[in-house]
Amino acid sequence: MNRRNFIRTSAAFVGATVLATPAMASVLGTKSRYRISLAEWSFHKAIFAGEMSNLDFPRVTRELGMEGVEYVNQFFKDKAKDEKYLAELKKITKNEGVSNVLIMCDGEGMVGHPEKSEREKTVENHKKWIDAAAFLGCHAIRVNAGSRGTFEEQQKLAADGLHMLCEYGDKKKINVIVENHGGLSSNGDWLSGVMKMVDHKRVGTLPDFGNFTLDWNTGESYDRYKGMEQLMPYAKGVSAKSNVFNAEGDEANMDYYRLMKIVDDAGYKGFVGVEFEGSELSERDGVIATKKLLEKVFATL
Template identity: 55%
Template sequence: MTTSRNRREFLRQLSITTMGMGLLPAVLAACNNGQSTKDAGADSSAATDSTAGKTASKPLFFKISLAEWSFHQALFAGKMNHLDFPTKAKNDFGIEAVEYVNQFFKDKAKDKAYLTDLKKRCDDNGVRSVLIMCDGEGEMGDLDKKKRMQAVENHYKWVEAAQFLGCHAIRVNAAGEGKPEEVSKAVIESLGKLSAFGKDHNINVIVENHGGTSSNGKWLANVMKTVNMPNCGTLPDFGNFCLNRTKPESNTPEGWAKTKCLEEYDRYEGVQELIPYAKGVSAKTYDFDANGNCVETDYSRMLKIVKDANYTGHIGIEYEGQKLSEEEGIRKTLALLQKAGGALS
C-alpha cells in the first residue's frame, strides 16, 4: 500500500533520510475455515443498511470498510486530520467502518485522551473501527533475535490501542532480510509471541502480502499453517504481489511512483492461497477503464475467489492511483465493489 505500489519498501528507504518523521519499514497460524472467514468480533450479517453496504437490489455478501491509506496524500500534506477520518468516511461516502494507519497517529498509541476523542467521533457517527495497519515498528522477520523481539514488543501498544478503539485486529508486516526459509522461521516466532499477547486482549494479528517475500502466497500461507493460532491470520491485498521492484529515483512518493515491478506473483493464485486464513481483505485499485472496471485486477474474478471461501467480513477500499483525486478513486472503487459484489450476492 503506498503512493507507488509498495508502502513497505517506500518506508524502508524513506526512513533512511527522514528518521525524525517516524516513517520506517513496513510487512502470520492457521485458523479453521469457520474462524478465518469472518472478522473476529464482527457482525456476520451480509451487509448493513448504509449506502456502502447495499447494491440497488440486495445486500452484498461482504461488508465494506475504508482504509485510511486512501487519503495518504491529503494526510501527509496536512490537508486532512486523522481525527476527521471516521466522520469523512461516513458523511462523504456512506461507509460505516474504517481501517486506520498508525503512521497518521504515530505518537498517540498510549494517549488515552486522543484515543477517547477518536472513539467518541466514531460512536457519535455510527462508525466502526475495524483494524490498525502498523508500520515502522521494526521487522518481524529480522534475523537478529534482539531486534526481532523488540519489533514484537513495539507492537504491544498498538494491540492495546486497537482494543480500546474496538478494533478486531492489527495488521503487521512479515518483513525481513535473508533467505526465505530464514525469514520464515523468524516471522513464525514473532507472530507466535505477538499473537499470544493479542489473544489476551481479544485482538487478531493479521499479515498482509506487502512486497518482497511476503507477496509469495505459498510462503505466507505456510507461515500461517506453522504458527497455527486462531487469532493469527492474513489480510489478502488484491494488488500487493510484487516480489521484486526497481529502485526509486528518489526517496519520495513521486520517486516511488515511477518504479516498476520486475517480478510479480500471480494475484489470483495469491489471494486463493491466503483467503482461507483471512480476517480482512484489501481492495486495491489504481486505474479504471471507461466502464468503471479496475485496470489491474478483474474484480468479478477476485470477488468470486473471496466468496467461494465463505468470507463475509470487511473488504477495505484502498485507492492508490494518481490519475484521479483520492475522493474520486474511493468512489469508483466503492461503485466497483457494489457492482461486482452485487452480481455475486
C-alpha cells in the same frame, strides 16, 4: 385455486425469480453480506498535506457511505498511549456510526528479524498498538512480516515473531494479520506457509488485490489470483486495492469479479476495505469509484 389466490401465488413466484437475479437484486436494493470499510492510506496525500487529520477520517468515511475505518498508525504515531486522544477518536466513530476495524502498523521493527532480541523488541513495539486497537474496538492490527535469509529461514523467523505477538494479542482479543506487502510476503507460497507455522488462532492474513510485486526493481510479480486463493483460507480482512479505472468503471489491471469470487468461495464474511492508490483520479473520486465497483461486483455474487 380461485383467481385471487392464483394471482397472489403467481406474483410471489415472479418476485422470487426476480430477486434471484443478481443484477435485479441490486436494483431492488438487496443488501450484500459484505460491508465496505475504508483504508486511511487512500487519503495519505491529503493527510500529509495537512488537509485532513486522523480525527477527520471517520467523518469522511461516513460521508462517502462506508461503514468501517482502517487506520494507519503513522497518522497518529505519537497517540498510541494517549487515552484522551483515543477516547476522542472512539467518540467520533461512535457519533458517525462507523466501526473501528483495524490499525495498519508500519515502522515498528522487523517481525522476522534474524536476531531474537530484535524480534522481541519488535513485539514490544507493537504491543501499544494492540492495546490501542483493543481500546478502540478494532478486531486486529496489520503487521509486516519482514525478515532476512533464505526462503525457509525467513518463514521460520517470521513465524516465531508472529507467534509471540499473537500470544499478547490473545490477551487483548486482538488478531494479528499480515498483508502481502512486498518481498516474500507477496509470495503466496511463502506467506501461507508462515501461517501454517504460526498455528495460532489470532494469526491471519489481509489479502490485498494489488500487492503482489515481489521485486520493485525488476518488476517481478506473483500471480495475484493464485496468491489470493492461497491467502484467503487465513483471511481476517480483505483489501480491495485500486489504481486505474476504464470507461466501464472497472479496475483496468485487475479482474475484480474474479478476485471477489475467490473471496466469496473462501466463505469470507468480514469487511472489504477500499484502498485507492491511483493518480489519475483525486483521492476522493478514486475512493468513490472503488466503492461503486465493489457494489457492482457484490451484486453478481
